[in-house]
Amino acid sequence: MTRKFADQIKPLEVAIVGCGRVARKHLRALTDNRRYLIPAALIDPNRMAAEELRDILPKKRVRELPYFASLGKYLASRVERQAGATREKADRFIVAINTPSSSHYELATEALAAGADLLIEKPITLVPSEGYKLIEMAAERRRLIATGHIYRYFPLVNEIREALGQGVWGRPLAAELSVCWGHSQAYYDQAAWRGTWSNDGGALMNQTVHALDLLCYLLDSPLVSVGGQIDRVAHDIEAEDIGMAIGHTAAGTMVKILGTTATSPQRKTAEFTLHCENGTVIAGICGKRPYFKIHSETSAGKRCRILAAQWRARRENGLGLMIRGWINPHTAIYTDLAKAIIRDMRKADGSYAGAASLADKSVEVRADALGAVQAVENILAIYASAKANGCVVSIPVQGFTMEEMCDYSFAEWR
Known part of the structure; x- marks a missing residue:
């Protein structure tokens, strides 16, 4: 335009x-x-x-x-x-x-x-x-x-997605996702609905959902199964403030997920690492600053080409x-x-x-x-797995909603 x-x-x-x-x-x-x-x-x-x-x-x-x-x-x-x-x-x-x-x-x-x-x-x-x-x-x-x-709108996202789709670093084998987005109790206390199962959810549904959505967007492949656990370790809320899971995408990539709001609010970080056949792609945000790294035999040249493509794509605005x-x-x-x-x-x-x-x-x-609905389905599947003591579930979990978590006890799995 x-x-x-x-x-x-x-x-x-x-x-x-x-x-x-x-x-x-x-x-x-x-x-x-x-x-x-x-x-x-x-x-x-x-x-x-x-x-x-x-x-x-x-x-x-x-x-x-x-x-x-x-x-x-x-x-x-x-x-x-x-x-x-x-x-x-x-x-x-x-x-x-x-x-x-x-x-x-x-x-x-x-x-x-x-x-x-x-x-x-x-x-x-x-x-x-x-x-x-x-x-x-x-x-x-x-x-x-x-x-x-x-x-999805962070710098270089579409350029990395295109490179992955072209197989620049080979097939994605595994992905690691870590979201440590610390919040104090005051964050939850400012509104009665925050951290409740019926109106909000916890660290996975509110903070981790961003990064998990981005990961599936970059891989252009949805999660199809997941197994996970959740806990509440640092806040007085109904829902979880930490969760971990292992899942698989439709393309066969294994994904490890960590999401928490229990870490320091002074250092909010979100990072994912993609381990591919011929290289590793690392991207994230720390202190409101996005960053990315590429490790491969041609990493320097590819990084320059991605940056150049990003610049050209943004110039029109x-x-x-x-x-x-x-x-x-x-x-x-x-x-x-x-x-x-x-x-x-x-x-x-x-x-x-x-x-x-x-x-x-x-x-x-x-x-x-559509991507937003699938992101919700992914988080709900982790919740469903946690309620089933970590058993792997297929995505989507038919009929499962946040209301199912209202009677969840964090002591059940210990």
């Missing part, structure tokens, strides 16, 4: 539902993407939370950003506002859902029914069947769903937006979603300027809804 075309498009309105911690990243990301997007509303039953969020905007923008106590009230006001306008077709707009996980499905269905495209924070839902219903509903209405799986996307991956998610919506709008009215082969393909975002 060229800048010239983007400048001809009216910025898409974005309503932020849920004004907690993560919403700050969303609002800053919208400011970074002001060429494509414009904040349209802050929605939260707690008006004070919305006011505090609005304070991060320049004063002249604050007056232009209305508050609503519910998504329904915002959607009703939008209908009234557009009723007097003369349009051949309805404007596209985005609803970003940042509320407790158990509320995602209800809010998403309400927004889709009103014609919105969606950005849903992870996990997309706590019940996989609900996620699949959202995918079907979006397809019926020709709307897009992006999810908050930010690791400009250096400033590229850097902001690295600092706040939500910026990159919104850029991706906005461009996908604009491409879809152009395809719908016959003005798509891409190659004919691309015009026939469906418009997608990198952090798609």
Whole structure:
């Protein structure tokens, strides 16, 4: 998509539902993407939370950003506002859902029914069947769903994925995944739903799900079986604050998983290591800084080529937006979603300027809804295995939901 075309498009309105911690990243990301997007509303039953969020905007923008106590009230006001306008077709707009996980499905269905495209924070839902219903509903209405799986937007991700797909380092044999994303008790105490089985889950569902999703994305192969254990060692919560598992992907790669929030909050790290036939790929984030290493006979040359490809791929957005996307991956998610919506709008009215082969393909975002549902299925499978004393289970575990964990006792397996 060229800048010239983007400048001809009216910025898409974005309503932020849920004004907690993560919403700050969303609002800053919208400011970074002001060429494509414009904040349209802050929605939260707690008006004070919305006011505090609005304070991060320049004063002249604050007056232009209305508050609503519910998504329904915002959607009703939008209908009234557009009723007097003369349009051949309805404007596209985005609803970003940042509320407790158990509320995602209800809010998403309400927004889709009103014609919105969606950005849903992870996990997309706590019940996989609900996620699949959202995918079907979006397809019926020709709307897009992006999810908050930010690791897919870290630097070099697509370049490493392409190299793995081309067999540059041979077949992936094994993968090690470690997420030590420490949180204090205060993190869980700030909201009653945090760390609960029915509304949130623990270290695996909230922190480790990012990295496990990225690993499956890089390998382009889903997990098909897993066996694991969980425990609660450092926090006063219902769910786990540490978990470990061993699994296999559909392509036969063995995966070792560690996820915990019990480590020091001062040093948050997430890292994966891919052991391939002819090399090893290491990537991760430490202190908010992504990094990667390649060990093979041609590692130096391949590393330079990957960096060059990354630079070329990012140049079209400009250096400033590229850097902001690295600092706040939500910026990159919104850029991706906005461009996908604009491409879809152009395809719908016959003005798509891409190659004919691309015009026939469906418009997608990198952090798609299907991958997000599969990520939830992976974590639920680890929970199901833990409840079965570590027995290996196939993925998906039919009929298993977070509610099954409400009676789980961490003393059972000791």
